[in-house]
Amino acid sequence: MKNHFRLGLFIFITPVLLWLLLLIIVPHVELLLMSLHGKDDMGRTVWTLANYRNFFTEEIYWYTFVRTALYAVIVTILTFLVTFPVAFYITKIVSPRLSGFLTVLLLMPFWVSELVRVYGWMILLRESGVINHLLTSAGLLDAPVEMLYNDITMLMGLVYTSMLFMVVPLISSLEGMDDSLIEAAHDLGASPMTIFYRIIIPYAAPGITSGSIVVFMLALGNYLTPKLMGGKNSLWFTEQIYNEFIASFNWNQGAAFGFLLLALSSLIIWAGLKISKQQLGKALS
Amino acid sequence: MAPVLDIQHLRKTFGDFIAVDTLNFQVEDGSFFSILGPSGCGKTTLLRMIAGFQQPTEGKLLIRGRDMSRVPPNRRPVNLVFQNLALFPMMNVRENIAFGLKRQGVGAPEISRRVDSLLERVHLSGYGNKDISQLSGGQKQRVAIARSLVLEPSLLLLDEPLGALDLKLREQMKIELKKLQADVGTTFMYITHDQSEALVMSDRVAVMHNGRFEQIDTPRNLYSNPATRFVAGFVGETNILPVRASSSAPLQVQTSFGLMLRATPVGNCQSDTLDLFIRPESIILTPAESHEDINLFPLTVQNILFDGSNTKLLATVGQSDHELLVALPQNQQFAHIGKGDTVPAGVHVDSCRCYPRGGS
Ligand SMILES: Nc1ncnc2c1ncn2[C@@H]1O[C@H](COP(=O)(O)OP(=O)(O)O)[C@@H](O)[C@H]1O
Numbered sequence: 001m002k003n004h005f006r007l008g009l010f011i012f013i014t015p016v017l018l019w020l021l022l023l024i025i026v027p028h029v030e031l032l033l034m035s036l037h038g039k040d041d042m043g044r045t046v047w048t049l050a051n052y053r054n055f056f057t058e059e060i061y062w063y064t065f066v067r068t069a070l071y072a073v074i075v076t077i078l079t080f081l082v083t084f085p086v087a088f089y090i091t092k093i094v095s096p097r098l099s100g101f102l103t104v105l106l107l108m109p110f111w112v113s114e115l116v117r118v119y120g121w122m123i124l125l126r127e128s129g130v131i132n133h134l135l136t137s138a139g140l141l142d143a144p145v146e147m148l149y150n151d152i153t154m155l156m157g158l159v160y161t162s163m164l165f166m167v168v169p170l171i172s173s174l175e176g177m178d179d180s181l182i183e184a185a186h187d188l189g190a191s192p193m194t195i196f197y198r199i200i201i202p203y204a205a206p207g208i209t210s211g212s213i214v215v216f217m218l219a220l221g222n223y224l225t226p227k228l229m230g231g232k233n234s235l236w237f238t239e240q241i242y243n244e245f246i247a248s249f250n251w252n253q254g255a256a257f258g259f260l261l262l263a264l265s266s267l268i269i270w271a272g273l274k275i276s277k278q279q280l281g282k283a284l285s
Numbered sequence: 286m287a288p289v290l291d292i293q294h295l296r297k298t299f300g301d302f303i304a305v306d307t308l309n310f311q312v313e314d315g316s317f318f319s320i321l322g323p324s325g326c327g328k329t330t331l332l333r334m335i336a337g338f339q340q341p342t343e344g345k346l347l348i349r350g351r352d353m354s355r356v357p358p359n360r361r362p363v364n365l366v367f368q369n370l371a372l373f374p375m376m377n378v379r380e381n382i383a384f385g386l387k388r389q390g391v392g393a394p395e396i397s398r399r400v401d402s403l404l405e406r407v408h409l410s411g412y413g414n415k416d417i418s419q420l421s422g423g424q425k426q427r428v429a430i431a432r433s434l435v436l437e438p439s440l441l442l443l444d445e446p447l448g449a450l451d452l453k454l455r456e457q458m459k460i461e462l463k464k465l466q467a468d469v470g471t472t473f474m475y476i477t478h479d480q481s482e483a484l485v486m487s488d489r490v491a492v493m494h495n496g497r498f499e500q501i502d503t504p505r506n507l508y509s510n511p512a513t514r515f516v517a518g519f520v521g522e523t524n525i526l527p528v529r530a531s532s533s534a535p536l537q538v539q540t541s542f543g544l545m546l547r548a549t550p551v552g553n554c555q556s557d558t559l560d561l562f563i564r565p566e567s568i569i570l571t572p573a574e575s576h577e578d579i580n581l582f583p584l585t586v587q588n589i590l591f592d593g594s595n596t597k598l599l600a601t602v603g604q605s606d607h608e609l610l611v612a613l614p615q616n617q618q619f620a621h622i623g624k625g626d627t628v629p630a631g632v633h634v635d636s637c638r639c640y641p642r643g644g645s
């Protein structure tokens with residue numbers, strides 16, 4: 001009996017372990033080793049920390065990283081501000097039957113790939129695009145303006161891309177909240193503002209935390225949207241990594257940047273959790 | 286002094302449906318007032334109007350003489366204990382109870398003092414720092430009540446607060462709530478569909494049916510002197526017999542199985558199809574004296590429902606198939622009675638109450 005159980009467990013767990021080992025652990029170990037290697041003056045491959053040192057000594061590298069991280073934080077906050085009222089409306093204000101329908105409506109755009117959606121935005125926003133055409137033919141603009149390739153557009157694109165990953169955890173945490181909690185707080189003398197800050201936000205905190213982590217990581221690691229909507233000036237850290245691998249063909253440097261991105265973003269999330277007094281386990285459960 | 290609560294012509298409709306139908310009543314200061322009615326009769330709707338979560342369609346609602354129509358729930362001097370308690374899961378017991386005081390801007394030392402004194406009152410001293418999820422059903426109940434009581438409201442509204450508890454705990458909480466109310470002196474307005482809760486705890490009970498009050502009275506009067514057919518059937522156990530009036534003044538009725546009884550009419554008993562109500566304990570087995578005010582008939586025991594001090598018999602009159610519930614006196618006088626025995630029985634005319642069939 002017990003052996004049967006063991007065997008079953010083994011059969012189920014083997015593919016998972018293999019997947020973890022072959023697709024995640026092995027490549028990462030490989031990359032880690034690569035990031036710790038470099039060429040010395042004689043062109044021989046040696047162990048070195050130079051790839052990591054470069055990040056801190058070359059201004060452009062860490063400047064790009066700080067900029068990317070800062071924008072990722074802003075994207076996270078903006079995404080929260082945009083999606084929270086939507087999630088609240090869907091879960092607490094409309095009737096339950098309508099709320100399911102609205103949720104599906106909300107998720108629909110995300111059935112198409114990110115690339116297609118970004119191209120959609122580009123068709124709308126570019127100099128010869130739909131919005132410029134409408135504005136000029138309505139006489140509101142004398143000549144079309146370029147709305148793509150600036151930071152604002154890029155942030156908007158990132159927020160749009162990330163919305164799904166914020167709104168789903170928000171909806172699921174707000175859905176679990178009993179409406180009578182809001183009424184009870186109101187009955188005990190709380191104003192609508194107090195109810196929002198003392199009851200609704202703390203209740204939704206695990207959802208907010210997990211949504212924020214996912215959105216932050218996705219924004220930080222996004223390549224497509226900054227590249228296409230931010231253009232040449234986007235200075236996104238993932239482009240830096242891409243350049244090292246593909247343009248400079250310096251895989252060692254690229255691998256080091258990859259690990260730095262992983263370490264620094266983990267550090268930022270850890271700090272965020274500490275500041276907001278949230279626990280990762282609670283947020284992800 | 287004005288009554289705590291004064292309700293005048295209060296009405297609430299949802300579309301065509303009348304949930305609360307033109308109520309008029311007052312609740313006196315310091316009393317335990319219950320509203321008893323089957324589920325769906327409009328109890329919660331009435332309570333939510335008093336708390337301010339629903340606007341009356343018509344009528345007025347005064348608390349201590351002040352009109353409440355424009356006062357939002359967070360400014361009314363009433364607090365509501367919710368049917369599902371609605372304790373804040375992200376706060377511990379102490380924070381839950383302190384929530385209302387903080388909103389009033391009471392200072393921290395004062396909050397701490399008042400929370401402690403209330404925790405002691407509801408026998409939860411030492412539980413202040415526990416999480417809500419660590420409490421048992423009865424403890425949660427008491428936290429919910431403490432959370433409202435700490436604000437010293439003019440009126441505490443309780444919406445079936447014992448509904449979720451198991452039977453044993455419910456019995457215990459009934460007594461505790463009654464004691465607590467006497468202790469703090471706050472006016473309680475208690476809603477329930479359980480007649481025993483209402484009878485045990487209240488000073489006065491309003492019986493509600495289809496949005497209307499059928500009777501507002503003391504528990505004793507409600508039980509022994511129900512004003513309408515609905516109250517007679519809803520409050521307490523009773524035998525209901527459909528009867529025909531064979532003569533009025535004095536009223537004489539005939540049951541479907543042919544038994545003739547003298548009875549007391551309540552309300553408008555002009556029609557000749559009536560309902561006769563007899564409480565199980567008013568049927569006396571082997572009555573000692575045969576007074577003219579006592580209806581006599583033989584009972585055949587069909588079944589014995591043993592339940593300790595609450596043991597009852599199911600019996601038929603002669604060979605008819607209409608079973609009557611008869612309470613046995615507490616002494617062991619009838620311990621020898623067995624299935625199939627025939628015993629003489631009697632019931633006083635005053636205990637045979639007739640109500641018009643159908644309507645209220
Ligand atoms: N918001 C509402 N809209 C429509 N009907 C309602 C609403 N609230 C309650 N009702 C109806 O009013 C009646 C009384 O409800 P309620 O006051 O909750 O009864 P109780 O608390 O006595 O069980 C019920 O038939 C219910 O369906």
Ligand SMILES: [Mg+2]
Pocket residue numbers: 328329368
């Ligand atoms: Mg109810």
